[in-house]
Amino acid sequence: MQRLKLVHSDSSPNDVLLEVSDFSLRFKGAQKDLISHVSFSVKAGQTVCIVGESGCGKSVTSLAMMGLLPEGAAEIHGGGITFDGRHYDLKDQKALREFRGSRMTMIFQEPMTSLNPSFRIGDQIAEAVQCHGAHTAEEARARALAMLVRVGIPAPEKRMREYPHQLSGGMRQRVMIAMALVNDPALLIADEPTTALDVTIQAQILDLIRDLQAETNMGTIMITHDLGVVAEIADTVAVMYAGTVVEAGPAEQIFNDPQHPYTIGLMSSIPKLTGPRGRLATVPGMVPTAENMPDGCRFATRCPFAQDICKTDPKPQSFGNGHVAACHFAPLDTHFEACA
Incomplete structure (x- = not known):
């Protein structure tokens, strides 16, 4: 599996707050990794949004980072996590309790539970x-x-x-x-913090998080499937599909020049306020489970451009300024005929 890493051209190792490196996780009894070779970093004062549809592994990744997965349910198959310059063992609950809730905290999707x-x-x-x-x-x-x-x-x-x-x-x-x-805390993880709220309250909650972030310079990981939220608050974006990061980079580049077919499918599903009305585009099919994960590109079973080469792992392509995408046909505009 090729690694896809979100790299910032203006960052140095000293200002990175959280570093997730080539992280893989497998649930007990599964034949394949549910989370595979995930890499991204967060700096102080920065907002990183992890996006993707339900079942893509966003919440599992965040729970693993916090050491909140049920004990014995999953095992780390590769990579690691460094926080505040210190590598930590996700099995060491004593060490996790030292900073979980103090230096690193999490807001969950449904406060009533x-x-x-x-x-x-x-x-x-x-x-x-x-x-x-x-x-x-x-x-x-x-x-x-x-x-x-x-x-x-x-x-x-x-x-x-x-x-x-x-x-x-x-x-x-x-x-x-x-x-x-x-x-x-130095780092806040917010897992779908506005999903169950009406749009007015959503805006208030997002404004509140941004204001508090500006006051304290904390890093923020926002997990969401709402691309409207992403467009409003993200500095950088990591697009997850089936437990892998398929595209990552500065938010502006991800929205203006998406280079992975899955990202393009997500962008095409956003309702538009202007122009002619019509049916929204959809991504056919469903996210595969760990039991039926395809070999090679995990999006191949739903991709309109898929060919035999997609049965092998795609090599990440770089488009400058930390924008990368894992697709055999990226950049898509120059490979359109080959993809069609």
């Missing part, structure tokens, strides 16, 4: 403070209250005493953000 319904909001945030520092209960509650103010929760003193079911969806997501950022 992430917040404990039996505990008050203030107690849950205060617990996150006390787990990562020698704080008294009074100090932890004061910090929790200050964080609720910071994320724009109305009547924060009242909300401290309430339970998750008493809050709206948007307020619960703000509580999740408050809990994630209460210890001033």
